[in-house]
Amino acid sequence: MWYPGTRGGEATANPLFGDASPGGKLPFTWPRTVGQVPMIYSHTLSHSPADQGRRYWDEASTPLFAFGHGLSYGRFRYDDVTVDQPAITVDGTVVVSCEITNTSEREADEVVELYLHQQHGSASRPVRELKGFRRVTLTTTFDVHLA
Secondary structure, three states: OOOOOOOHHHHHHHHHOOOOOOOOOOOOOEOOOHHHOOOOOOOOOOOOHHHOOOOOOOOOOOOOEOOOOOOOOOOEEEEEEEEOOOOOOOOOOOOEEEEEEEOOOOOEEEEEEEEEOOOOOOOOOOOOEEEEEEEEEEOOEEEEEEO
């Protein structure tokens, strides 16, 4: 637990004893060491993009836990991912949909995340950008639409 607050004992005990199912995602990137700070998930591929994972001689330059990492007692399967448009204009919107199935035997929470990346263009854009998310509690199949 990291700064769990005044009800930290209960917040720690409930998932450990199975009374609650964790389903959150990290809102930041957790570095391996302080020497990697700042570590930003939405970095660009400038300055030797082929060597992004090999910046240090004595350790991996990848994060210990990446932005958006999370655990749950449930297992989820994503199917039928659809996008309503093949491309997005600068001021445009797009709707992305998917079907999520809880394949475990218990109710569990999942945070569905939508990341975008620009494949072509004249400006350098981040390798991925979080554009939408929705937390859902699943006992069976659930349809999620993110705009």
